[in-house]
Amino acid sequence: AQKITQTQPGMFVQEKEAVTLDCTYDTSDPSYGLFWYKQPSSGEMIFLIYQGSYDQQNATEGRYSLNFQKARKSANLVISASQLGDSAMYFCAMREATSGTYKYIFGTGTRLKVLA
Amino acid sequence: NAGVTQTPKFQVLKTGQSMTLQCAQDMNHEYMSWYRQDPGMGLRLIHYSVGAGITDQGEVPNGYNVSRSTTEDFPLRLLSAAPSQTSVYFCASSYWGTNTEAFFGQGTRLTVV
Numbered sequence: 372a373q374k375i376t377q378t379q380p381g382m383f384v385q386e387k388e389a390v391t392l393d394c395t396y397d398t399s400d401p402s403y404g405l406f407w408y409k410q411p412s413s414g415e416m417i418f419l420i421y422q423g424s425y426d427q428q429n430a431t432e433g434r435y436s437l438n439f440q441k442a443r444k445s446a447n448l449v450i451s452a453s454q455l456g457d458s459a460m461y462f463c464a465m466r467e468a469t470s471g472t473y474k475y476i477f478g479t480g481t482r483l484k485v486l487a
Numbered sequence: 488n489a490g491v492t493q494t495p496k497f498q499v500l501k502t503g504q505s506m507t508l509q510c511a512q513d514m515n516h517e518y519m520s521w522y523r524q525d526p527g528m529g530l531r532l533i534h535y536s537v538g539a540g541i542t543d544q545g546e547v548p549n550g551y552n553v554s555r556s557t558t559e560d561f562p563l564r565l566l567s568a569a570p571s572q573t574s575v576y577f578c579a580s581s582y583w584g585t586n587t588e589a590f591f592g593q594g595t596r597l598t599v600v
Binding site: 402403406415421423462467472 | 518520522527528529530531532535537543545575577579581583584585586587588589590591593594
C-alpha cells in the first residue's frame with residue numbers, strides 16, 4: 372500500500388545554510404512519482420519539485436534538490452542557502468499508477484523555521 | 488486563469504447541520520480530490536475522482552459525500568456535521584499520470600461547534 376513517512380515534525384536551520392528534510396515512502400508499484408510541496412503560513416500549497424521513479428538523476432529546481440535513493444525508498448528535499456522566506460510547512464507526496472487511480476498521498480509534514 | 492476555485496474560505500457550522508464545499512477547476516483536469524488537514528496528521532485523502540461520473544473513497548471518507556457530474560466541479564458534502572470534522576479542507580486537481588503536479592484551492596477553514 373502507498374505510504375509516505377516524514378519523521379521530522381520540526382526543523383531549525385540558520386539562514387544561508389543548507390537543510391535536508393527527510394521523506395521515506397513505500398510502494399510495490401514500479402511506476403510512481405515523488406513530489407514536494409511548501410505551505411507557508413498563509414496556507415496555500417506550492418509545488419516545489421518532482422522526481423520520477425525511473426529518473427536516473429536527482430531532480431533540481433533552483434535552490435531545491437531532491438536526493439532520490441531508490442533502493443532505500445527515500446526522497447529527501449535539500450534546500451541550499453536557506454532564506455527567511457523558506458520558513459514553512461513542507462510536505463512530501465507520492466503518486467503511483469496502481470489500478471489507474473493515480474491517488475496522491477501526502478506525509479504528515481515538516482515545519483521548517485529559518486533563523487536569522 | 489482561475490485554476491482551482493474553492494468556496495467558502497471560512498465556515499462555522501452547528502453540530503448536525505449540513506453543507507457543501509464547492510470546488511471548480513478550469514484546467515480540464517481529469518483527476519480531482521478532497522483532503523483534510525489537521526495538525527500533526529498532514530493531508531488526508533477524503534474522496535477522489537478520476538473523471539466525470541467516477542468517484543472513490545480515500546483514507547477518511549466517513550461523514551462525507553461527493554459527486555462529479557462535470558469535469559469542472561467536484562463538491563464535497565457534509566451530511567451531518569460533527570465537531571470531529573473541524574479542519575482545513577483542500578480541493579486539488581491534476582492531469583492523469585504519476586508525473587503531474589497537483590493544483591490546490593485556497594482551502595476552507597471549517598469549524599463545527
